[in-house]
Amino acid sequence: MSGNHERFFPQIGMRNVKTAVSVLICLFLSALLRRHSAFYACIAAVMCIQPSYDKTLRYGLNRFIGTVIGGTVGYFVLELSLLLPSTWWCFKFFLYAVCIILLIYICGLIRRAGSSAICCIVFLSIVTNVDRGIQDTLLYVVNRVIDTTIGIAVAMAVDRLLFVPDWLRLRLQRFLPQRKE
Numbered sequence: 001m002s003g004n005h006e007r008f009f010p011q012i013g014m015r016n017v018k019t020a021v022s023v024l025i026c027l028f029l030s031a032l033l034r035r036h037s038a039f040y041a042c043i044a045a046v047m048c049i050q051p052s053y054d055k056t057l058r059y060g061l062n063r064f065i066g067t068v069i070g071g072t073v074g075y076f077v078l079e080l081s082l083l084l085p086s087t088w089w090c091f092k093f094f095l096y097a098v099c100i101i102l103l104i105y106i107c108g109l110i111r112r113a114g115s116s117a118i119c120c121i122v123f124l125s126i127v128t129n130v131d132r133g134i135q136d137t138l139l140y141v142v143n144r145v146i147d148t149t150i151g152i153a154v155a156m157a158v159d160r161l162l163f164v165p166d167w168l169r170l171r172l173q174r175f176l177p178q179r180k181e
Helices: 014-032 039-048 053-083 086-109 113-129 137-161 166-175
Strands: none
Touching: 014 039, 014 137, 039 053, 039 137, 053 086, 053 113, 053 137, 086 113, 113 137
16 A cells, blocks of 8 residues: 555534534433423434535424424324224324325425425324323424424524634644545
């Protein structure tokens, strides 16, 4: 081997760091606020961080809109499905599939096609993950929306506020091997 070393691993970029910091903050916030689970906040944070703040903002807004729509429809369907006998599980599956069509249609109708995937994911997380012993379905749904909103807000704040100053970036580049094009 001559003196040239090939770089085997890509550099850890700021998007990577911002995502990790966002998850860390979500974990701490969830613990401090005594949230039942940090899962939904962390997932939202991971999904929201994008290559630029403008894209993060756009994705975060779509995520929030999708979360509210999916959560609202999920609440009504959950209330309905809890009234049905457990032997009607097959009917519930068809109901959920019809709701997916409805959710995607609603997102298209309000010109938020970018919200449709997360809208469906939130809906499914509500209707398929609910514990049969749940006492208050509205509280359950509101908590899922709050957790997701925490993750969105954290990701947007971190993406806006966390950056490496140029003077530090230049100093760090002297110590890192340069990538050959």
